[in-house]
Amino acid sequence: MTAPASSVPSSGHVAGLPPLVLWSALLVIGSAWGFSQFFSKIAMSGTIEPLGAAAWQAMVGAGVALAALRITGRRLPLTRRHIAFYAVCGLLGTAFPATLSYEAIRHLSVGIASMIIATVPMLTVLLALPMGLERPEAKRLAGVGLGFLAILLLIGPEASLPGWGLAVWMILPLCAAFAYAGENVIIAGYQPSGIGPLETGCGLLLAATLMLLPPALALGVVPVPGSAGWRAEGSRRSI
Numbered sequence: 001m002t003a004p005a006s007s008v009p010s011s012g013h014v015a016g017l018p019p020l021v022l023w024s025a026l027l028v029i030g031s032a033w034g035f036s037q038f039f040s041k042i043a044m045s046g047t048i049e050p051l052g053a054a055a056w057q058a059m060v061g062a063g064v065a066l067a068a069l070r071i072t073g074r075r076l077p078l079t080r081r082h083i084a085f086y087a088v089c090g091l092l093g094t095a096f097p098a099t100l101s102y103e104a105i106r107h108l109s110v111g112i113a114s115m116i117i118a119t120v121p122m123l124t125v126l127l128a129l130p131m132g133l134e135r136p137e138a139k140r141l142a143g144v145g146l147g148f149l150a151i152l153l154l155i156g157p158e159a160s161l162p163g164w165g166l167a168v169w170m171i172l173p174l175c176a177a178f179a180y181a182g183e184n185v186i187i188a189g190y191q192p193s194g195i196g197p198l199e200t201g202c203g204l205l206l207a208a209t210l211m212l213l214p215p216a217l218a219l220g221v222v223p224v225p226g227s228a229g230w231r232a233e234g235s236r237r238s239i
Contacts, residue, residue: 037114040105049221050102051212056223058094058208065202076199076206081192083207089200090207093183097176099212104172115151116173122147123181133188 043053069076076082105113122144128134183204191200216222 034114037101037105037110037117040102040113041110044102044106048223049216049219050099050106051216051219052221052223053102054095054098055209055212055216057098058090058205058212061094062202062205062209065198065205068198069202072198074198076202077192077195079192082195082203085186085190085192086200086203086207088186089183089204090211092179092186093204094208095211097179098208100172100176100179104169104176107169108173112170113173116170117177117180119148119151119174119177120180120184123177124184127181127185128188131185131189133185 040053044050101113101117125134125140125144129136134140187200195203213222
């Protein structure tokens with residue numbers, strides 16, 4: 001997620017933490033983000049449906065965030081503005097992109113899907129420019145252009161795809177990347193005052209759960225722990 005330049009302290013410390021801790025946290029978060037596509041491929045290689053997996057992702061994330069709020073003694077603001085903010089971010093940051101990503105990973109390799117999702121920072125810059133959240137510097141725009149060119153060279157049919165038939169599935173992770181970028185811009189430009197990353201994450205995950213769980217339950221695609229399907233999937237993986 002991005003933030004306005006003015007909100008980033010100029011010193012080497014954030015919230016009293018030394019740079020080594022911050023870089024270590026960045027490494028852990030980046031590694032977790034990178035492994036997410038690998039585990040998504042494993043989940044989608046069985047009987048779990050994309051909508052059900054996305055619903056579980058939102059529910060588990062919301063549960064963890066709620067526990068963190070409780071432990072830290074924070075409260076989740078629920079004014080109309082806050083609820084609208086959570087809903088938009090929940091749609092753009094979890095409900096929509098997670099479902100698309102799970103469906104896409106069924107058809108694409110982990111490497112290709114990961115490289116397309118990696119366009120999120122570049123797309124964020126492009127979306128932030130017309131909103132005045134980023135300065136239209138020539139070097140920055142050139143970097144974005146070169147980044148897109150590199151990704152196109154890496155995922156082209158002659159490089160990674162066995163043929164243009166799979167190219168259509170690249171649209172799904174690209175739409176997911178646009179959604180994530182849109183979430184970044186919304187948070188950077190419209191986050192209500194008085195809340196931080198924890199409240200924002202909790203609110204958007206709760207909103208995403210409310211968006212995903214009802215249709216997933218209606219379609220019967222929510223994997224239930226302990227059910228026959230869940231056990232069969234676990235047995236298949238152990239083999």
